[in-house]
Amino acid sequence: MVKGSLVLLGGEPGIGKSTLILQICDKVNGEGKVLYVSGEESAEQIKMRADRLSINNEDIMFLGETDIDVVNQAIIDINPKLVIIDSIQTMYSEELSAAAGSVSQVREITSQVMRVCKSRAITTIIIGHVTKEGNIAGPRVLEHMVDTVLYLEGERYFSYRILRGVKNRFGSTNEIGMFEMREEGMCEITNPSDILISEREDNPSRVLYCF
Numbered sequence: 689m690v691k692g693s694l695v696l697l698g699g700e701p702g703i704g705k706s707t708l709i710l711q712i713c714d715k716v717n718g719e720g721k722v723l724y725v726s727g728e729e730s731a732e733q734i735k736m737r738a739d740r741l742s743i744n745n746e747d748i749m750f751l752g753e754t755d756i757d758v759v760n761q762a763i764i765d766i767n768p769k770l771v772i773i774d775s776i777q778t779m780y781s782e783e784l785s786a787a788a789g790s791v792s793q794v795r796e797i798t799s800q801v802m803r804v805c806k807s808r809a810i811t812t813i814i815i816g817h818v819t820k821e822g823n824i825a826g827p828r829v830l831e832h833m834v835d836t837v838l839y840l841e842g843e844r845y846f847s848y849r850i851l852r853g854v855k856n857r858f859g860s861t862n863e864i865g866m867f868e869m870r871e872e873g874m875c876e877i878t879n880p881s882d883i884l885i886s887e888r889e890d891n892p893s894r895v896l897y898c899f
Contacts, residue, residue, distance in 0.1 A: 689811050692808075697709065697840065699840035713748050
């Protein structure tokens with residue numbers, strides 16, 4: 689993660705975005721405060737997941753809020769190293785009459801968060817839900833505004849996940865991360881080839897030859 693960058697993490701509901709984000713929060717232990725803003729889950733729900741994942745970072749601060757004015761003020765007051773917005777579709781600005789999650793709201797919220805965090809060199813990760821059509825809910829405009837776009841993909845009821853970069857202003861998008869969702873969280877698969885080959889051997893293709 690580049691200091692002061694704005695990262696969009698997209699994926700279907702239940703795919704493991706919040707789990708991966710909590711693990712990232714744990715990885716920055718000792719580097720500064722983390723502000724985790726959730727408009728969907730309560731502090732108790734986040735705490736239960738953190739305990740299950742054995743997260744041990746006392747610098748993680750939780751804010752259950754959807755009003756972007758309150759969120760921005762908290763960012764200014766706390767001045768964290770990392771900000772998590774979970775999810776962008778739940779946030780709203782009273783300056784707009786449109787409903788939370790609409791194109792205009794998502795564009796305005798992202799713009800405000802970007803302005804506050806970039807002026808303070810705060811790294812920010814925005815979580816966005818993906819629709820059945822495979823698009824970030826609320827609009828493609830989000831992808832144009834942020835520095836990096838990552839998609840977490842996989843079948844919800846199977847254990848393997850792929851983290852794919854589709855945009856990166858600071859580097860290549862020719863790499864993927866492969867993980868297995870376990871009880872203790874997302875575990876990196878260091879040699880994906882072994883997994884893919886074994887899967888192929890378990891499910892060989894059947895070819896019918898006609899003469």
